[in-house]
Amino acid sequence: MSIQHTVIFRLNHSLDSPQAAAFFADARALLSSIPGVQQFTIQRQVSEKSDLTHQLSMVFADESAYLAYNEHPTHVAFVANRWLPEVAEFQEYDFTEVEGD
């Protein structure tokens, strides 16, 4: 069963800063290059009921593809070098289909 992995987050940078643009460009280039990543998107979060501002979303064919992504050196390096220093707050959610959908 496929899994949609999402992270909703807010950067330490202001939204219109060059640092924010560089973060999104690098996230897209690096993470979408990892084997098994499908349907990679970055969206704006616009509900006033949350102060998080963006969502990263990707789909994996199955649990083993998701685990391989988590352990891939490009992902591990991105988390250490970019995510932890540049992200102020985040929440992960992973989705699978419900029977009938």
Place this chain on the structure above:
Amino acid sequence: MSIQHTVIFRLNHSLDSPQAAAFFADARALLSSIPGVQQFTIQRQVSEKSDLTHQLSMVFADESAYLAYNEHPTHVAFVANRWLPEVAEFQEYDFTEVEGD
């Protein structure tokens, strides 16, 4: 610009109860019948990093379609009669596309 409206939540009911099944069936039937609601889905939330268990998602063509849904009597009644009494915890997020995606 289209808007994806999502709510991630946890019911007061146990997941395999008839009450939970009735909630999901009624949510699908009632909310997806409201004009302007597109791509209605219910998914399981499976990340251990959140204790919320399901996501409702729908897409609106624009902000005015979203506002009309919010004010529609079927939505207002569902919130009062089912959502508030049966949902233990929830978080809303709304997404729009980022240029380039």
